[in-house]
Amino acid sequence: LQFVAGANGFVYWAASWIWDAIMYAGVLTLTMAIFLFMDRKQFTGDWVTTFGTCSLFGLYGFAVLPLSSAASFGFRSSSGA
DSSP: OOHHHOOOHHHHHEEEEEEHHHHHHHHHHHHHOOOOTTTTTHHHSSSSHHHHHHHHHHHHHHHHHHHHHHHHHGSSSSOOO
């Protein structure tokens, strides 16, 4: 797709990663909002627990984003992934 659009490879992958990061940040925000709204003490009992849950989910997501981008090179088409 990047070659059809005539985009530089670095710009294409950087934009793709930024978009994925924004989408994951939105999912993380909604997840934490649901935990707070549902008053789940296991995840949001006090500020330390809330910060720990948010940090754990956030660091996991941002660790998986580069891995999924690297794994995409193992497939010839996006439908095969």
